[in-house]
Amino acid sequence: MDNHKTIAFIGAGNMAGAIIAGLLQNGFSNDHIIACSPNIQQREHFKNLAIRITSDNREAATQADVIVFGVKPFMLKNVCDELKTIIHQKKQLLISIVAGIKTSTITKWIHHEYGPIVRTMPNIASAVGAGVTGLFANAHVDEHQKILAESLFRSVGTTLWMHDENQLDIITAISGSGPAYLFYIFEAMQKAAINLGIDADQAKLLVAQTATGAAKLAMETGESFEQLRHFVTSEKGTTAAAIDIFNAHHTQDIVKDAIHAALKRAKELSQ
Numbered sequence: 001m002d003n004h005k006t007i008a009f010i011g012a013g014n015m016a017g018a019i020i021a022g023l024l025q026n027g028f029s030n031d032h033i034i035a036c037s038p039n040i041q042q043r044e045h046f047k048n049l050a051i052r053i054t055s056d057n058r059e060a061a062t063q064a065d066v067i068v069f070g071v072k073p074f075m076l077k078n079v080c081d082e083l084k085t086i087i088h089q090k091k092q093l094l095i096s097i098v099a100g101i102k103t104s105t106i107t108k109w110i111h112h113e114y115g116p117i118v119r120t121m122p123n124i125a126s127a128v129g130a131g132v133t134g135l136f137a138n139a140h141v142d143e144h145q146k147i148l149a150e151s152l153f154r155s156v157g158t159t160l161w162m163h164d165e166n167q168l169d170i171i172t173a174i175s176g177s178g179p180a181y182l183f184y185i186f187e188a189m190q191k192a193a194i195n196l197g198i199d200a201d202q203a204k205l206l207v208a209q210t211a212t213g214a215a216k217l218a219m220e221t222g223e224s225f226e227q228l229r230h231f232v233t234s235e236k237g238t239t240a241a242a243i244d245i246f247n248a249h250h251t252q253d254i255v256k257d258a259i260h261a262a263l264k265r266a267k268e269l270s271q
């Protein structure tokens, strides 16, 4: 990661905060990170991390080599409006983590015909260095800028480049929102354990460690998820009894429908 570039996060909420935490854990210089938020509590939080903070987007953008847009989708047009003059002058690399807003829309909002923009879809696990981020670069991003953008997100997890911007909507529906789907399942498993008499903290540990171990097995063995499932499912055994219930409720179809609903929403947001 290029530790000499100053990165301004315009909209430093949950997701930007997760990336900032990951960057700091990876030794990125505090001095080169600016968190810009109107939210006084968030600014207090970032003050404790000893990074630069401000509530003034223009001040942050003026000092930055790279601008990361971390606001909610409906706020981005106003932010672009506010910063377009500075961006025209400084010609920074723009990186967006905003779900559903296309690079062409950002270009239109800043009237910056030649502007290099990298649109990304990270996820919340970036906060612990275990995120996964899909990236798309518009035609104005050069190789050096691509390396810079990639290294920023690689310091908080795994990255993958998309050649078709539309695929970022799919990434949004799979890995952007994905942690919440898994937390939903974890929640259900924890509730079932508690209901059966296990202490809440122990139930949380059992579920979280089971998930970590399962993910580690999938990553390290290279076996398919289906194959790994078969390894733990002996005929007429306990796991088979549970899987029979999942199948009876068409759980894989439910998951597919849920992901399609997320994708539909991501596309609606991109309009």
Ligand SMILES: NC(=O)c1ccc[n+]([C@@H]2O[C@H](COP(=O)([O-])OP(=O)(O)OC[C@H]3O[C@@H](n4cnc5c(N)ncnc54)[C@H](OP(=O)(O)O)[C@@H]3O)[C@@H](O)[C@H]2O)c1
Pocket: 010, 011, 012, 013, 014, 015, 016, 036, 037, 038, 039, 042, 057, 070, 071, 072, 073, 075, 078, 079, 097, 098, 099, 100, 121, 122, 123, 124, 176, 177
């Ligand atoms: N959360 C995720 O898992 C996730 C994953 C991938 C992508 N994303 C994307 O990341 C973006 C941020 O999501 P989030 O969950 O981090 O939301 P968030 O926590 O609400 O963060 C947005 C931040 O922007 C601040 N803000 C509001 N108006 C602003 C303005 N005019 N200028 C500068 N900052 C302003 C908000 O302050 P206030 O609190 O005072 O309003 C808040 O701190 C979204 O576009 C989302 O699509 C999120």
